[in-house]
Amino acid sequence: MNLEHIHHVYFIGIGGVGMSALARYFHAHNKQVMGYDKTPTETTAGLIELGIAVHFEDDAANLDFNQLSIDHTLVVYTPAIPKTHSELNAFIKAGYPVMKRAQVLGLVTQNTYCLAVAGTHGKTTTTSILAHLLYSCDVPLTAFLGGFSENYQSNYISKGTAVTVVEADEFDRSFLTLSPNMACITSMDADHLDIYGDAATLQTSFKDFAAKLKPEGTLFVKQGLTLAGKTYGIEDGSDYCATNIRIHNGTYVFDVQTPSTTLNDIKFNLPGRHNLSNALIALAMAAEYGCPHQQLAKALALYKGVKRRFTYHIKTSELVYIDDYAHHPEEIKAVYQAVKEMFPNRRNVIVFQPHLFSRTRDFAEGFAESLSLFDEVLLLDIYPARELPIAGVDAAWLLEKITQTNKQLISKSDIVQKVKESGASVVLTVGAGDIGEDVKHIKQALELAEK
Known part of the structure; x- marks a missing residue:
C-alpha cells in the first residue's frame, strides 16, 4: 500500500495508546482522520480537540461510504477489537483495505531509519527515554510511544520524518511487521500465553524479531538473554555497563562504561533498578546512533518519566x-x-x-x-x-x-x-x-x- 494515495484514515479503537499516536501522525500529515472507540477518555478528548471526529457507538449504519472512497481510505484496527464488531465487518464486507495497527506502523517506518524497543517489560519507558534523548540532540525523528511522556505530554513526538522510534510489541506478534536499523530486547519473560501458548514459543518470536533487523543493523540485548548482540546491564561487565551507582537526594548518579570510553556522573531521576536499566539502554542506542555524550547526559538528567510508570x-x-x-x-x-x-x-x-x-x-x-x-x-x-x-x-x-x-x-x-x-x-x-x-x-x- 502507498500511504501517499490515502486521503482518509478510519481507526477502530482510536482511543488506544498505540492507535491514538498513529491517529496524531496521520492528522499531522494532513490526512482526514476519524474513528470509533468504546468509551470517552482523556485520550479521545485530546484527539477531538485536534479536530479528529470520534464517536462511541458501534453502528455500521453511521458509516458514510460516499465520503470514504475505497481507493483513498485506509481502515486501521487494533487486535483488542472483537471479531463481531459491526463497523469492522462492514468495512471488510465493502472491500476496504483493512490493516492492523502494527502493519500500518510497519509501513510508516519502512523507509526511515528505525530504532525499535522490544521486550516483555520496559518498552514504554525505554522508548520514551530514547525519543527524549534523540529529540534533545536535534535528531529529525517521529516517535510512537506506548504511554504519555511527561516531558512532552503526548504519546506522539515529532521533529522530522527521517528517523522513527517505536515500541516493538510482542502481543499478537505485532513486532514482526517491523524491519528496524537498530533494536534492543529488554526481556523475554513469559507473557501473553493466550497468544503464544508457552514461554519457548514466545522466545522464538523474539528471535524472529531479531532476524528482522536490516542488513548491518545493530541489536542490543540485556545481559543474560540467549541472543547474540551488543550487551547492556548493571555492574555485570556488559558492553554498555552502569557502574559506581549512588543515590543523591532521590536521584541516581552513576557511570557508564561503553566499548570505547567511560561517562562519569550521569544523573537520572526515576527510581528503581529496572528504570536505571531502561535509561542505560536508551543512552546506549542514542550514543550508537551518534549523539554527543555531553548532550545525552544533560538530556537524561531532564527526563521526567511516562504517565502511570511509577x-x-x-x-x-x-x-x-x-x-x-x-x-x-x-x-x-x-x-x-x-x-x-x-x-x-x-x-x-x-x-x-x-x-x-x-x-x-x-x-x-x-x-x-x-x-x-x-x-x-x-x-x-x-x-x-x-x-x-x-x-x-x-x-x-x-x-x-x-x-x-x-x-x-x-x-x-x-x-x-x-x-x-x-x-x-x-x-x-x-x-x-x-x-x-x-x-x-x-x-x-x-x-x-x-x-
Whole structure:
C-alpha cells in the first residue's frame, strides 16, 4: 500500500495508546482522520480537540461510504477489537483495505531509519527515554510511544520524518511487521500465553524479531538473554555497563562504561533498578546512533518519566502516592524494589487490579509472590479487557494464594477508605486496567484527608 494515495484514515479503537499516536501522525500529515472507540477518555478528548471526529457507538449504519472512497481510505484496527464488531465487518464486507495497527506502523517506518524497543517489560519507558534523548540532540525523528511522556505530554513526538522510534510489541506478534536499523530486547519473560501458548514459543518470536533487523543493523540485548548482540546491564561487565551507582537526594548518579570510553556522573531521576536499566539502554542506542555524550547526559538528567510508570501524585514527608501500570509479576517486583530503595522505613500498601483472566491464571503463583512482598494488599476484581471470564479464576482465588496475611478484597468505591484504614504512608495503585481513570479522585481524597 502507498500511504501517499490515502486521503482518509478510519481507526477502530482510536482511543488506544498505540492507535491514538498513529491517529496524531496521520492528522499531522494532513490526512482526514476519524474513528470509533468504546468509551470517552482523556485520550479521545485530546484527539477531538485536534479536530479528529470520534464517536462511541458501534453502528455500521453511521458509516458514510460516499465520503470514504475505497481507493483513498485506509481502515486501521487494533487486535483488542472483537471479531463481531459491526463497523469492522462492514468495512471488510465493502472491500476496504483493512490493516492492523502494527502493519500500518510497519509501513510508516519502512523507509526511515528505525530504532525499535522490544521486550516483555520496559518498552514504554525505554522508548520514551530514547525519543527524549534523540529529540534533545536535534535528531529529525517521529516517535510512537506506548504511554504519555511527561516531558512532552503526548504519546506522539515529532521533529522530522527521517528517523522513527517505536515500541516493538510482542502481543499478537505485532513486532514482526517491523524491519528496524537498530533494536534492543529488554526481556523475554513469559507473557501473553493466550497468544503464544508457552514461554519457548514466545522466545522464538523474539528471535524472529531479531532476524528482522536490516542488513548491518545493530541489536542490543540485556545481559543474560540467549541472543547474540551488543550487551547492556548493571555492574555485570556488559558492553554498555552502569557502574559506581549512588543515590543523591532521590536521584541516581552513576557511570557508564561503553566499548570505547567511560561517562562519569550521569544523573537520572526515576527510581528503581529496572528504570536505571531502561535509561542505560536508551543512552546506549542514542550514543550508537551518534549523539554527543555531553548532550545525552544533560538530556537524561531532564527526563521526567511516562504517565502511570511509577508516577508520583503525592510526595510529602507524611504521604507518598504512586501510580504504576505494572501488570506482570516481574514488573510488580520491580515496583516493590523501587519503593523499598526510595522509602526503606515506611509502611506501604498496594491496591492492585489484575489485568486479564488468562494472565491471572497463567501467573497466579508469581502474582501471589510479588504482591506478598508489600506490607498490605488491597485486591480489586480482575479487569477483563478483551476476555470473557474463566471458570474458577477470580480475585478471591488469587487472594487465597497471597501469603501476606494483611490482605483483603475491595471494590473500587472502597479504595480511599481502605487506604486510610491501612495507616500506610506509601500508597500504590497498580494495574493495566481502568484503575488509572480513578487516580485523580484518589489523589484529591488523600490530599483532603491529609489536611
